[in-house]
Amino acid sequence: MNPLWIEKELRRFLIEDIGSGDITSEAIFTEEDRIVGTFIAKGEGRLAGLKVARKVFQLLDPQVEMTFLRHDGADLVEGEAFARIKGKARAILAGERVALNLLQRMSGIATETREVVKKVADLPVTIVDTRKTLPGLRLFDKYAVRVGGGRNHRFGLYDAVMIKDNHLAAAGSMTEAVRRVRHSVGHMVKIEVEAEKLSQVEEALSLGVDLILLDNMGLNELREAVSFIGGRIPTEASGGITPANVRAVAETGVDYISLGWLTHSVKSLDLSLELESEK
Incomplete structure (x- = not known):
C-alpha cells in the first residue's frame, strides 16, 4: 500500500474522531503520563492491518511503541494476545478507536476471504x-x-x-x-x-x-x-x-x-x- 496515501487517509480519520481535542483524556492525563496495553482477539480469525494500526498511533506521537506478537496473515484464537503498545496516554487513547476500527474491519475481511x-x-x-x-x-x-x-x-x-x-x-x-x-x-x-x-x-x-x-x-x-x-x-x-x-x-x-x-x-x-x- 502506498505509504503517502495511507498517511493522508489516516490523518483524515483521526481529524474526524478527535476534532479539536480529546477532552476526556486531556482532562484526566498530563502530557507526560504513560500507559501500556495489550491487543487481544475476542474471537477466532485472520489478522490484518497491524502496520496500519501502528501508523495511527505514531501519527499522534512518533514515540509510541507497538510490538507485534503475531503478524498479518496469522490465524488467531479467542483470547490470544497479538500486539503490545506503550507510550503517552493521550496519544494512545486518542488513536485507540480509529486503530481498532481499521484492525477489526480488515481482519474481518481477511477472515471471510480465508473461508471462501x-x-x-x-x-x-x-x-x-x-x-x-x-x-x-x-x-x-x-x-x-x-x-x-x-x-x-x-x-x-x-x-x-x-x-x-x-x-x-x-x-x-x-x-x-x-x-x-x-x-x-x-x-x-x-x-x-x-x-x-x-x-x-x-x-x-x-x-x-x-x-x-x-x-x-x-x-x-x-x-x-x-x-x-x-x-x-x-x-x-x-x-x-x-x-x-x-x-x-x-x-x-x-x-x-x-x-x-x-x-x-x-x-x-x-x-x-x-x-x-x-x-
Whole structure:
C-alpha cells in the first residue's frame, strides 16, 4: 500500500474522531503520563492491518511503541494476545478507536476471504474482490482480501477497462463500445466485457477482448458459456455469489470468481485493546 496515501487517509480519520481535542483524556492525563496495553482477539480469525494500526498511533506521537506478537496473515484464537503498545496516554487513547476500527474491519475481511478460499482450494479458480468497498477504505479492504488468500480485481475506474451493461446500452452495441475503447486507450490496458447471455459471449470472443465476465448467469448457463469459450480467454463469474454457492459456481470451470460480498457484507473481527498505567 502506498505509504503517502495511507498517511493522508489516516490523518483524515483521526481529524474526524478527535476534532479539536480529546477532552476526556486531556482532562484526566498530563502530557507526560504513560500507559501500556495489550491487543487481544475476542474471537477466532485472520489478522490484518497491524502496520496500519501502528501508523495511527505514531501519527499522534512518533514515540509510541507497538510490538507485534503475531503478524498479518496469522490465524488467531479467542483470547490470544497479538500486539503490545506503550507510550503517552493521550496519544494512545486518542488513536485507540480509529486503530481498532481499521484492525477489526480488515481482519474481518481477511477472515471471510480465508473461508471462501478454503471452499474452492482444490479447484483451479481464483477468488477476487470488487469495487464494492466503502469510500476511503478501498486500499485497506483490498489489502485485507490479499491477506485472506484472495486476489484483487481492478482498484478503480483508472487501471482496467470493464465494459458493463450500462456502457453497452449507451453505446448501442458491444462491438461499438469495444471499438471506441480501442481507439482511446493504449495497448497496455486490458479490456474486460460483461456478458449476460450466450449471444454476448459469442460477440465478445469475436472482438478479441482480454476477459469475459459472465454476469448473473445460472449454473447451467455458466457451464455452457465456459464450454463454448473453451479456454480461449479467461472467464470470470460474478453477481449474487456468496459463500453458500461459491463452490457450485467454481465447479462450472470459470477461472475467476468476484464477490462483492467480501467487502460490502463484512462482519468485523472482535478485537480489543486492554490498557493500564505504565509501572
